[in-house]
Amino acid sequence: MNISTIETTSLGDRSYLIDDGEVAAVIDPQRDVDRPLALAGERGVRITHVFETHIHNDYVTGGLELARVTGADYIVSALDDVKFQHRPIADGETVEVGTMRITAMHTPGHTHHHLSFVLHNDTGAPEAVFTGGSMLYGSTGRTDLLGSQHTSELTHAQFHSVRKLADELPPTVAVYPTHGFGSFCSATPTTGDSSTIGEQQEVNPALTKDEQSFVDELIAGLAEFPAYYAHMGVINTEGPQPVDLRMPEQVDPSTLRKRINDGEWVVDLRQRRAFAAGHLSGSMGFELSTSFVTYLGWLYSWGSPITLVGTSRSEVMDARRDLARIGVDNITGAAVGHVVDLARPGETLRQYRVATFADLASEHPSRAFTVLDTRRTDEHEKGAVPGSINIPLHELLARRDEVPAGEVWVHCESGYRASVAASLLDRPGRDIVLIDDAFTNAHKVS
Template sequence: MFIKQLYTNCLSEAAYFIASGGEAAVIDPVRDIDDYLTLAKEQQVTIKYIFETHFHADFVSGHLDLAAATGATIVYGPNAETGFPVYLAKDGEQFKIGELTLQVLHTPGHTLESCCYLLLDENGQPHSLFTGDTLFVGDVGRPDLFSGNLGKEELAGLLFDSLNTKIKTLPDHVIVYPAHGPGSACGKNLGPDTHSTIGDEKRTNYALLATEKDAFIAAVTTDLTAPPSYFPVNAKINKEGYNALQAVMEKSLQPLSVAVFKEKMQREVLILDTRNASEFAEGFVPGSINIGLEGRFAEWAGSLLPFNEEIILVTTPGQEEETVVRLARVGFDNVTGYLEGGYAAWLAAGESRDLIISVEPDELAMDIPHDPNLVVVDVRKPAEYADGHVKDAINLNLSDMTDPGNLADFDDNQNLYVHCAGGYRSIIACSMLKREGIHNLRNVTGGFAKIKEEKGIEIVQEKEVLN
């Protein structure tokens, strides 16, 4: 028996490779499939099945490309309707992988077609459960993500039944392998680990501790933040199909001279700069949006960038392919090239540049009492803001900055000091503000983590929100 978890950090996503007796199965693959093909070669196995736990909303699955490369059968559970050939498994149906068996457990709740896959070992005994988004470590899948015509309360009721009849009845030793880990927006508050056991979850997971359906429904539907805006786009792509990644790469990885890059800038095009936030702040092509590869790149790209607009790239030389792949993971097939030689080529050509002024928190502390036009803009999530923020700061969640109406209230005479928790999101925010023509701003280095340590800055909480 061979089981490997393949974890994609910037998506908090876990795929699985299972092999036995010359055969293999892949569960919930991401769009770039080379790792699965490499594993198959190393293990000297043939990929027989590709199992999908549900229609993923937070990334584009690699099921179509992997099936085309291997001839493997794509398997979904009951109720799945797709725009491409799949095998629809029945609840309880079993699939052989060498000496192992995968049994389908239909577990609607997160979505209607959601399934878990129970792995039975060579002796037919339960070994592990691949839970998709039905059960996480310390949490369960949110029931409000675009599944049929059911409301979140109805789906939560189905999830309660699935957990109690299909999952809590399994032996305590069974390993839990979920599709996501900490940071994923597919649950409310996932635990720090990427695997667990049924016993541990029954003892510690708030959702499995609930014994009454009404209490469970209230627990899993309360305090749900709005899902990222790209979720319905990705769910639709996974359901209907998509272009082969190789074709996307060939279209996207086109080197553009400075002259051609400038020509494209004259059209309705978005410039995405994926360099490190601090490097971007020191200088960039005017009008660029920065989303650095060092952070939760794919999630922020999906949340902030338009899917119907042409994108051209500025990257650190050598990171062009990585950038295109990570964009494709969340459904972006609209990249048409990158600046050859990167930002250095732009400077060498004598072209104009923009920059973001960064200040330390002590400078902010000195400016607050003396500048009546100073406005602190906190781009963290509302819950982060409520837990502690600079007195009188405006909370403008980065996710909400795609709506120009949210930027319309800033006056030309205001001096904006922008911060997030540590500095990654605030540079994104500054680049978006500048793209909208708002240039009288400064980025506060180190974000709230450093601001709260500055004695000259008053910090307050929103206690009515926290209670």
């Protein structure tokens, strides 16, 4: 048997392809199903089964589409009330995939109907377990995504599910979670890139703490999660539409300016310092990086048309793929090239200064300006620049009027959120300074 990992670093998730040399199963595929299809081609195997550990809240599943294009059985918990054709599976039920055997194990906590899937070797012994959002590496999946009214119940269930995995599986069994590599679906940060049941018995809070301590600490540590999560469960329950990853239609400078003036989402994908050095007035700067889709999705007005601005076709195509993974499909155009060439004749580009915390330390005592912290409230409360105001990035569009007039220095933890905030605040009459620096250097400011 072979287990191949498909990373989606922008969302902190993993999918898996399991094969016996002839046929394969895919666990928790993302919406861009060309990746597991390509991997199956490389392996020379045919996908016959697609398994879903749970109805995902952080991305649009590719399970339905992958089953459609391959003719595979789409296996979903028998307890989930979904609106599409599938093969229901219950706790303890085993499916044969070629020479492989995969058994469902009900592990509620991340969701009510969550399943883990145990892969058995040729002798029938458990060899690996695909834990979805249950047992993660040194953590567990968060338990508040279905509403606060379920959080306590699901947190207790999560504790018992992880204990169930540890009690029923040998310590040598390899653990393959879907979430936990930067995903907001993780209750707390995870550690490591691989693990076993035995290793988790030493480090996982659900296995090292008593039940009430685990429950209290997990709930106390739950931070805010992206707003787009509210749409994922609905889309995945109804059945996602086929994905469109084609290059959007090119728009000219006049059309681009009209869309900005009409208040549409015109998203500049260039590096944050390049955006600061010159950009179309009114455009939004979301540097294409591993943070791109999370924060654009968090701020996005759901269903609004988006025009992407990039330096190359590949940049635009990568952004479209990332957005498709969370169901942002209304991409109505793209403008590719040097930003000077994307402006109308005679149009002046906007720009603002980029600085460091050392610059802030040297200038703050002698000049009056506002320092805006765009980190989450819980981050700000753990340590902040003296005198700074805190408006988390995901609240900024609704609270822009609270930012004082005049010069504003904007920061976050690493510079990414601050760069988005700077682009949203930059308008004629405002003087923006982006602090593109690690917050670990903020101690220089007194």
